[in-house]
Amino acid sequence: MRKADVTREKLLEAASVAFCELGYSNASLRAIAKAAAVDVALVSRYFGGKLGLFKATLESAFDWPEILDETNDPFEVAVEKYAHIETEAQHVSAIQMIVMNAHDPEVGDVLREILQDQLIHPLQLRMQGPDAARQLSMFVAVVLGASMVRQTLKLTGMADVPETEYANQLRYLINAAIEYS
Amino acid sequence: MRKADVTREKLLEAASVAFCELGYSNASLRAIAKAAAVDVALVSRYFGGKLGLFKATLESAFDWPEILDETNDPFEVAVEKYAHIETEAQHVSAIQMIVMNAHDPEVGDVLREILQDQLIHPLQLRMQGPDAARQLSMFVAVVLGASMVRQTLKLTGMADVPETEYANQLRYLINAAIEYS
C-alpha cells in the first residue's frame, strides 16, 4: 500500500465523520485535516479540493452491498441498519449523510446523483411493477423522516425508546409505505 | 407603524426566504440585507445579530394558527398545507424550515425548542392518550420525510406527481403513522 493511500484513507475517514456530524458547509478542511493528523494542503493534492473530498466520502457512504444483495430483503436491511445505527458508530450511514447534506445547495446535486445511481436505481430494478418508483419514494421518505426525528430532532416517543421499539416503528412505517396503492 | 418596524419586516421576510432556501450557514447577512434593500448593520441593531434574526424568523414560521385551531383536524391541515406548498410560495413553511436547518449544529437547539413549544406540545395536549407522543413523532417523521423526498431530493414517484396525488400519498402515510399501536 503506497504511503499516500493511508493518508487518503485517514482523510476520508475524518471527512466522513465531519460531513455526517456537521454537514458540508459547517465542516472545515482545517478541522478535518487536524482530526486526521494530516496537513490541510494534502486535501487539495489528493482530492482536488473540498468538493472532491466530499464526493469521495459520498461514494464510500453509498457503497452498501447488503442492501443490493438479491438474497436479502432490502427493507429489512434498512430497518436493521438504521435501527441499530447508534451501536455501530464507526461506519458512516448513507441515510445520515443524506439528512445532513441534502439541503445544501452547494452539494445537493452531487448527492442526489449518487443516491439515484447507487441506491434508488438498483433497488428499482429489483422491485419491478408499475408502482415501484412510488413505493420506493415513500420508503425513502419514511426512513429519512424517522432518522430525522430520532437522531436529529430527538422527539419524545421516537428518540427515547429502545432500539427494538424503534425498529418496530420503522418496520411498520416501511410496510405501510410499500403497501400503498 | 414606526419606520423601524417596516425595516424589521423587510429583513424578516428576506431572511425567511434565505434561511429556507439556503439554510442558516449558507445564508449571509449581506445577501439578506441586499434582498431587503436595507443596510447590513441594521440586522445587529434590530435583531442583535444573525442568530437573533434566525430566531425571529423561526417564531414567525412556527406561528401556525390553523393547526392549533381545535375545530380543525391537525393532520388534514398538514396535508393541505404541505401538499400545496408550492402554490403559496410567499409564506414560509415551518416544515421546510425544519428540513433546511434541523441538521445545523449552530441552530439545531433553538429550532428544536421552538418546534417543541409551538407545535408538538400544543398538539400533544389535544391528542391525549398514552400513545400521543409516539403517534405525533411518527406523524412528524412522515411529513418531514415526504417533504424531503418531494421538495429536496425530488425522487421520481413522489416529486413528479401532481399535488392531488402527493396529497393522497401524504394522507395515507399520516393515517398509517397515527394508527400505529
Added chain:
DNA sequence: CCTATAAGTCAACGAGCGTTGACATTCATA
C-alpha cells in the same frame, strides 16, 4: 550511494463573513 520522484510542510493569498462604532440624516415633539 545517488538521484529522481513521491510525500509532506509551511506560509501566504484573496475572499467572504458577522460585528462594531463613528458619523449623517430624518423626524417627532416641545
Added chain:
DNA sequence: TATGAATGTCAACGCTCGTTGACTTATAGG
C-alpha cells in the same frame, strides 16, 4: 423653529475559510 431621539450609512475590524506555490524531507530504483 430648535432639539434630541430615532433611523440610516459607511468603513473598518478581526476572523475563518479554501486554495496555491515554493520549499523540505523521505523513499525507492539504478
